[in-house]
Amino acid sequence: DGGITQSPKYLFRKEGQNVTLSCEQNLNHDAMYWYRQDPGQGLRLIYYSQIVNDFQKGDIAEGYSVSREKKESFPLTVTSAQKNPTAFYLCASTMTTGGVEQFFGPGTRLTVL
Amino acid sequence: GNSVTQMEGPVTLSEEAFLTINCTYTATGYPSLFWYVQYPGEGLQLLLKATKADDKGSNKGFEATYRKETTSFHLEKGSVQVSDSAVYFCALRSDSSYKLIFGSGTRLLVRP
Numbered sequence: 001d002g003g004i005t006q007s008p009k010y011l012f013r014k015e016g017q018n019v020t021l022s023c024e025q026n027l028n029h030d031a032m033y034w035y036r037q038d039p040g041q042g043l044r045l046i047y048y049s050q051i052v053n054d055f056q057k058g059d060i061a062e063g064y065s066v067s068r069e070k071k072e073s074f075p076l077t078v079t080s081a082q083k084n085p086t087a088f089y090l091c092a093s094t095m096t097t098g099g100v101e102q103f104f105g106p107g108t109r110l111t112v113l
Numbered sequence: 114g115n116s117v118t119q120m121e122g123p124v125t126l127s128e129e130a131f132l133t134i135n136c137t138y139t140a141t142g143y144p145s146l147f148w149y150v151q152y153p154g155e156g157l158q159l160l161l162k163a164t165k166a167d168d169k170g171s172n173k174g175f176e177a178t179y180r181k182e183t184t185s186f187h188l189e190k191g192s193v194q195v196s197d198s199a200v201y202f203c204a205l206r207s208d209s210s211y212k213l214i215f216g217s218g219t220r221l222l223v224r225p
Contacts, residue, residue, distance in 0.1 A: 006156075031211050042202065042217040043157075050211060058212075090156055100145040100164060100206055102213055104156040
């Protein structure tokens with residue numbers, strides 16, 4: 001089955017530690033996205049990538065980093081510079097030709113203790 | 114800039130009631146419009162979409178019509194079920210970007 005996988009589903013980290021969230025897709029989509037969702041709020045764009053080896057900052061990129069070495073993978077690192085990292089993180093992907101909607105993964109809930 | 118405004122929740126209805134969740138947008142050009150649904154602890158699922166004016170998106174009994182004259186994309190369902198309880202997000206994608214702009218979400222609670 002085609003889709004987007006995110007792992008792990010729940011992640012706990014101590015304050016000051018970097019942590020990397022995984023996102024993999026087998027939909028052959030060119031573009032991938034990372035969003036942050038806080039309780040009772042909408043989604044805010046962190047980073048996005050429209051092609052391998054290229055990515056752009058979204059609205060709240062400070063304290064985060066990404067890489068796009070493979071078309072299928074777009075990992076997100078939450079660094080110690082992110083002041084309030086506890087949140088629900090969602091990965092999405094889309095075609096850049098012939099499609100308009102984004103498909104979402106199941107999300108990773110990060111809790112910093 | 115582009116933006117989406119949707120009605121604040123929570124919206125609480127009895128089973129079989131009629132549902133409307135309002136969504137209006139600001140955008141230049143001809144954006145595509147979407148409704149996504151999020152069940153507790155899960156990611157977002159595309160519920161329906163419309164890519165041009167007067168298009169009607171529909172799925173699972175939900176409908177929304179792209180109204181350019183009123184810049185609206187209101188979500189409706191004739192008879193809600195308890196299983197429809199979730200958070201609903203309206204979103205747009207402009208014709209010059211692959212990025213989605215989301216509304217703040219509306220929580221729907223359907224009581225038996």
